[in-house]
Amino acid sequence: MNGRSTRQYAFLAATTRLFALIALITASVLAKDSAAALTMVSIGCVWLAATAAERMPIPRLVAIPIEAALVGVACALAVPDTLQVLAALTFPPFTAGLRRGTRGAVVSLACELLALSLVSMVSYGTMSAEASRTTLTWVIFSAGLGLIGGFIHATYREPIDPLDSYRDAQALIRELIGLSDGLSRGLEPVTISAGIANAVHDELPVRGLVVHVPRFEQLTPIINDHGGSAEQQAAAEDMAARAFHQGVLLIDESAFALPLSSGAGTVAVVSGFLSPGLDPVALGLSRTLGELAERLEPEVVHLDTALLFAAFRDAATAEERRRLAREMHDGVAQEMASLGYLVDDMMAEATSPEQALRLQVLRERLSSVVGEVRQSVRTLRTSVGENESLGQAIGSLARHLSSTSGVPIQVTLDESTQRLRPEVEAELMRIAQEAMNNAVRHAEPSVIEVQCTVAPPRAEIVVSDDGHGVRGRREDSHGLEIMAERARLIEGDLSVDAREPRGTVVSVTVGGPRTERQGRHNAANQAPRQNPSGSGRVLQR
Structure with a gap:
């Protein structure tokens, strides 16, 4: 238990004793029981000493038995005259449980009972039947309060070892690695969703099919081979959203939306249209979809596991990025800034122009490196928010980078109202961020153009x-390898090509064929537009 926990439990114990003392003295005065009132005053002195002892370096295993024994002695001496003071027996086990858990509560209860029994036998022999019944009642009550105090101690105490959470994570990750050997389908959501889509295609003559997965409170397509019009696609998306929130199969003429559940909620929704001319009733669409949902339960469990793993991976990397950002900002950046101040002092005392x-x-070199470190800190801390789209996040990064580097960055956005999966957005944003940073740092361009298309x-x-165009890889540069690794994580296609007449084109595509990207490469190879202001801007269409 650390110092903060100790102060919290000491405050709670002191508050408990204070209110117990006020309540018992008030009851004694109202009952005109002078013996009980005097006994409670003496017990109050014991509790005052116990409260003071908790703020001193006195071992708790010494203070707890002494407090309990003194309360037991005081109650035993007062029993021949009054039974009301026996209620005081309930509080030492509770405060001991707060500070030492269940073991402390048991020790306290045993000490006060032992003191009560010994003093009673020495002073007046055996207790009366009424005194014995009253004592038993309050002992049972004190045992219950002691267990409650022990539960509070176990539940709300802070870990003794700050590495406990990491050790727990180690055990769970090792268990996950061991279980992964038995995962026949892997943990890639797109591959598993494609298997679900193929199963629906094999069972039903559908014209178009979309597999949706949850993203916060909305749905996002993970597989989309819908062949209908824009109006039909919008209707299918609306039906899928209703099926997701209601958790029931929806059929509207030839359109359908089938929610798939793993037992812990809806994992995905499959929506689509039957081929033209087919009668849903004659085809038995409702019955077929119901049977299909049952057969797809193993695949749905696989998909749910994959989505959970992706969410875990993103959460773990996000926390690690924040930790690295804090260490870089509070360590490396501050130390280098201090070196800069030292160089300033040396410049003021330079003995020759050459030395100056x-x-x-x-x-200047130190200032440049500090600027790069701070830019890296911003890179590590940046993420796509729940309310901010991928294009908006990239536009914000471009504006900041343009303002700090002086290189114009033009961003063109073509985004759907639907969102990609969080892990896909995060990786795409960091690939774009790395590509822009590389161009600013190494290519010396007059302008950078970014095109972001999301459907x-x-x-x-x-x-x-x-800028300068593609050059040989530097030994200390790992930017391209990192971008390629990020693309592989989301099953994307990354390419780095030369631009005519000069420059570089970095492109990443997910969920689409390379031919589409090549068309955009040709557009990117056109002469760049000039931006005299030198500031980043976002063009949205």
Whole structure:
């Protein structure tokens, strides 16, 4: 138990004793029981000493038995004259349970009972039947309060070892790794969803099919081969949303929306249209979909597991990024800034122009490195929010980078109202961020253009510049490898190509064929538009 917990439990114990003392003395005065009132005053002195002892370096296993024994002695001496004071027996086990758990409560209860019994036998022999019944009642009550105090101690105490949570995580992750050997389908949501879509296609003559998965309170397509018109797609999305929230199969003429559940809620919704000319009643659409939902239960469990794993991975990496950002900001950045101040002092005391020039170069280099570290801190802390779309997050990054670097960054957005899965948005945003940072740092461009197209489950981001173009890989640079790894995590397609007449085009696509991306590459290879203001701007269509 740390210092904060100790103060909290000491405050709660002191408050308990104070109100218990006020209540028992008030009851004694109202009953005109002078013996009980005097006994409670003496017990109050014991509790006052116990409260003071809790603020001193006195072992709790010494203070707890002494307090309990003194309360037992005081109650035993007062029993021949009054039974009302026996209620005081209930509070030492409760306060001991707060501070030492169930073991402390048991020790306190045993000590006060032992003191009560010994003093009673020495003073007046055996207790009367009424005194024995009253004592038994309050002992049972004190045992219950002691258990409550022990429960509070066990539930709300802070961990003794700050690494306890990491050790628990280690055990769970090792267990997950062991279980992963038995996962025949892997943990990739897109692959599992494609299997569900294929099963529906094999069972029903559908013209178009969409597999939706939850994203917060909304749905996002993870598989989309819908062949209908825009109006039909909108109707299918609306029906899927209603099926998700109601948890029931919906059929409207040839359209349907089938919620798939794993037992812990709706995991996905499959929506689509039957091929033209088919009669849903004659086809037995409702019965067929119901049977299909039962057969797909194993695949739904696989999909739910994959989505949970993706959410866990994102949460873990987000916390690690925040931790690294804090360490970089509070450690490396601060230390380097301090070195800059030291160089300033040395420049003021330079003994020759040559020395001053060298110190000036060193100061500029330090300022540049500090700026890069702070930019990296911002990169680590940035994420796509629940209410901010992927394009808006990229536009915000572009504006900030343009304002700090002076390089114009033009962002063109073409976004659907639907959202990609959170892990896909996060990886795409960081790929775009890395591509823009690389262009600013290494290419010396006059302008950077970013195109962001989102139509879930498809999305494409193209970052092009008119800088130096593709060069050999530096030994200390891992940016391309990191971007490629991020693309692989979301089953994306990353390419880095030369731009004519000069420059580089970085493109990442998810959920769509490469031919679509190549068309955008051709558009990106056109001459860049000039932005005299030098500030980033977002063009949305």
